[in-house]
Amino acid sequence: MAEQRVVVVGGGLAGLAATMKLAELGIPVDLMSMVPVKRSHSVCAQGGINSVNNVTRQQGDTEWKHFDDTVYGGDFLNHQPPCKEMAEWAPRIIDLLDRLGVPFNRTGEGFRDQRRFGGTLYKRTAFAGATTGQQLLYALDEQVRRWEVEGLVKKYEFWDFLGPVLDDNGVCKGCIGQDMVTMETKAFPADAVILATGGCGLIFGRSTMSMACTGSAASRAFQAGAKYANGEFIQVHPTAIPGTDKLRLMSESARGEGGRVWVPRKAHDERDPRDIPEAERYYFLEERYPEYGNLVPRDIATREIFSICTESGLSVEKGKLCVYLDLTHLPKDTLNKKLGGILEIYEKFQGVDPREVPMKIFPAVHYSMGGLWADYERTASGNLLEGSPRNQMTSIEAMYAIGEVDYHYHGGNRLGANSLLSCIFTGLFIGPTIKNFLENLPKGTSASDMEPSLYEEATKKYQAIDDELKARPAGGENPYLLHQQMGEIMTKNCTVVRHNENLKKAYDEMCELEERAKKCSLSDTGNYTNQNLQFTRSFLDMFPLAKTILKGALLRDECRGSHYKPEFAMPSLESEDEDERLREAETWCDRFEENTKKWLKSTIAEYGEDGEPIITYEDVDTSLIPPRPRLYGLKGAEIIMQVWNARMAKQSNQADSKTEEAVSSS
Numbered sequence: 001m002a003e004q005r006v007v008v009v010g011g012g013l014a015g016l017a018a019t020m021k022l023a024e025l026g027i028p029v030d031l032m033s034m035v036p037v038k039r040s041h042s043v044c045a046q047g048g049i050n051s052v053n054n055v056t057r058q059q060g061d062t063e064w065k066h067f068d069d070t071v072y073g074g075d076f077l078n079h080q081p082p083c084k085e086m087a088e089w090a091p092r093i094i095d096l097l098d099r100l101g102v103p104f105n106r107t108g109e110g111f112r113d114q115r116r117f118g119g120t121l122y123k124r125t126a127f128a129g130a131t132t133g134q135q136l137l138y139a140l141d142e143q144v145r146r147w148e149v150e151g152l153v154k155k156y157e158f159w160d161f162l163g164p165v166l167d168d169n170g171v172c173k174g175c176i177g178q179d180m181v182t183m184e185t186k187a188f189p190a191d192a193v194i195l196a197t198g199g200c201g202l203i204f205g206r207s208t209m210s211m212a213c214t215g216s217a218a219s220r221a222f223q224a225g226a227k228y229a230n231g232e233f234i235q236v237h238p239t240a241i242p243g244t245d246k247l248r249l250m251s252e253s254a255r256g257e258g259g260r261v262w263v264p265r266k267a268h269d270e271r272d273p274r275d276i277p278e279a280e281r282y283y284f285l286e287e288r289y290p291e292y293g294n295l296v297p298r299d300i301a302t303r304e305i306f307s308i309c310t311e312s313g314l315s316v317e318k319g320k321l322c323v324y325l326d327l328t329h330l331p332k333d334t335l336n337k338k339l340g341g342i343l344e345i346y347e348k349f350q351g352v353d354p355r356e357v358p359m360k361i362f363p364a365v366h367y368s369m370g371g372l373w374a375d376y377e378r379t380a381s382g383n384l385l386e387g388s389p390r391n392q393m394t395s396i397e398a399m400y401a402i403g404e405v406d407y408h409y410h411g412g413n414r415l416g417a418n419s420l421l422s423c424i425f426t427g428l429f430i431g432p433t434i435k436n437f438l439e440n441l442p443k444g445t446s447a448s449d450m451e452p453s454l455y456e457e458a459t460k461k462y463q464a465i466d467d468e469l470k471a472r473p474a475g476g477e478n479p480y481l482l483h484q485q486m487g488e489i490m491t492k493n494c495t496v497v498r499h500n501e502n503l504k505k506a507y508d509e510m511c512e513l514e515e516r517a518k519k520c521s522l523s524d525t526g527n528y529t530n531q532n533l534q535f536t537r538s539f540l541d542m543f544p545l546a547k548t549i550l551k552g553a554l555l556r557d558e559c560r561g562s563h564y565k566p567e568f569a570m571p572s573l574e575s576e577d578e579d580e581r582l583r584e585a586e587t588w589c590d591r592f593e594e595n596t597k598k599w600l601k602s603t604i605a606e607y608g609e610d611g612e613p614i615i616t617y618e619d620v621d622t623s624l625i626p627p628r629p630r631l632y633g634l635k636g637a638e639i640i641m642q643v644w645n646a647r648m649a650k651q652s653n654q655a656d657s658k659t660e661e662a663v664s665s666s
Contacts, residue, residue, distance in 0.1 A: 017427025074411020205487015412561020
């Protein structure tokens with residue numbers, strides 16, 4: 001029997017973890033990456049990775065609470081069995097990374113240090129200064145290099161994934177890649193393909209994501225038949241440095257270590273921020289959310305910062321939206337030890353030392369909670385069935401999705417420091433999944449049994465796309481200018497605040513822009529390191545996902561996590577009269593129940609024959625933790641929860657009574 005191989009596309013944390021695990025299981029891997037794997041976007045992650053540990057357990061923390069924080073923060077749109085499994089794996093993952101040599105920060109006693117991140121009340125985040133992603137990536141890269149020497153891993157760096165190869169039954173039998181230096185197009189026969197290709201930030205023009213994060217790989221899988229889920233849930237990070245080229249992240253770790261967000265109470269106060277007295281500073285997150293303070297979940301913090309600048313008019317600068325993120329009250333040695341990486345970024349690009357002067361920041365597109373739809377198999381206890389070939393498989397058989405490109409783990413809003421965890425968890429967890437899938441392939445259906453013509457025709461198909469682009473006459477539309485317009489449309493209409501009339505207009509504009517993009521031409525028609533060709537092809541592949549995001553947002557008439565439509569927002573309680581306040585709470589809960597029945601579901605998109613996304617919906621598994629109101633800082637939250645808990649208790653008693661009656665009658 002010929003050797004079975006697996007292709008892993010993407011060299012970030014998810015891809016490297018999967019490659020390492022597959023190699024440990026004796027499975028040969030071709031690892032494809034657009035950039036050297038040590039430059040994958042995971043290297044940009046700053047703040048840390050979440051896990052319960054012995055210290056947090058002494059404070060009352062548990063894996064179940066980590067799981068609860070994850071689904072509550074995600075507004076219950078997360079499928080719960082994968083999240084529960086991830087939270088339970090987290091301590092083992094941190095221990096593994098520690099043994100692999102990740103230089104986690106330590107306390108004076110030598111224990112791993114932990115910091116708080118948004119959406120939790122515990123110091124649950126392990127970190128390596130403010131360059132955690134880089135340290136994790138380098139540690140996993142070392143392990144993959146070990147297996148590369150052993151001959152089980154072959155790296156293809158500077159290669160672009162062009163699309164899957166499907167047999168007559170629609171089963172993935174490998175993929176087509178292109179060498180970005182020689183422009184050679186090549187088939188990679190494989191019995192399974194794992195996509196670990198990250199997010200789609202470049203659809204929004206400027207974001208905190210790397211310039212390679214175009215979403216093109218996910219789009220090419222989508223156009224080949226893979227479903228795309230929850231595309232409308234795009235995380236806008238509360239704190240980033242505004243820039244003309246891109247937006248640079250200022251990690252949540254800055255707030256986790258005690259950083260404070262504020263604006264002067266006087267609009268556009270021209271004084272040096274250090275000269276503004278405390279009484280004249282508005283620490284709006286701390287005042288509005290006293291329990292969580294500056295560490296409310298990201299969607300809440302983002303909307304508050306956006307609102308304080310646009311609606312309240314309290315932006316720090318006139319004509320430029322920004323607020324202060326202040327670290328100047330913290331000891332410099334602590335800042336250097338725990339946050340040195342991000343402080344150097346700010347100082348480099350702004351020319352100001354944030355240890356001395358408060359930083360100026362504003363929200364920026366940061367992460368995609370949605371992604372390729374992926375399956376899973378659960379156990380009776382609500383965990384994942386380890387080794388099931390269904391785990392992480394897309395709607396294309398034998399094609400899997402892990403990391404940010406998969407939609408499972410973050411629901412409507414990702415908690416900070418859960419991204420690195422989900423990437424490494426899915427990468428490690430998929431190893432036994434792939435092993436069992438390969439062992440159970442029917443005889444005669446492996447990639448090595450396929451006719452060579454299958455790969456030859458697929459290679460010709462993708463080569464023809466390049467040939468057509470290069471053959472276009474000069475003087476057509478400029479793909480770079482069109483991409484800039486795409487980013488403006490998406491950022492203006494589909495980020496922090498969304499309105500249906502704007503989304504409808506944006507969708508029409510996107511369709512018009514797509515027609516123009518079909519007529520764009522290349523300035524470089526060469527056959528060597530043609531970046532113009534590679535960008536234009538990726539740009540054209542952004543449109544299916546851009547339209548999916550817009551259409552999903554337009555159809556979802558509610559507020560959930562990062563998806564916020566003011567006309568559907570749940571109001572605070574206004575009455576001061578106790579009885580009236582109770583009636584308001586009952587009405588609030590009625591509306592919440594109605595909305596939950598209607599919208600507690602995943603958006604599922606399929607690529608239509610006409611190129612338009614077809615939207616359907618799928619129920620979310622909430623069998624472990626019943627959905628409840630998400631009430632961070634809402635006025636009247638206490639009485640709303642009293643009413644809600646009373647309802648749930650009543651429903652539970654009624655259910656128990658019916659069960660007893662059924663048992664008695666039988």
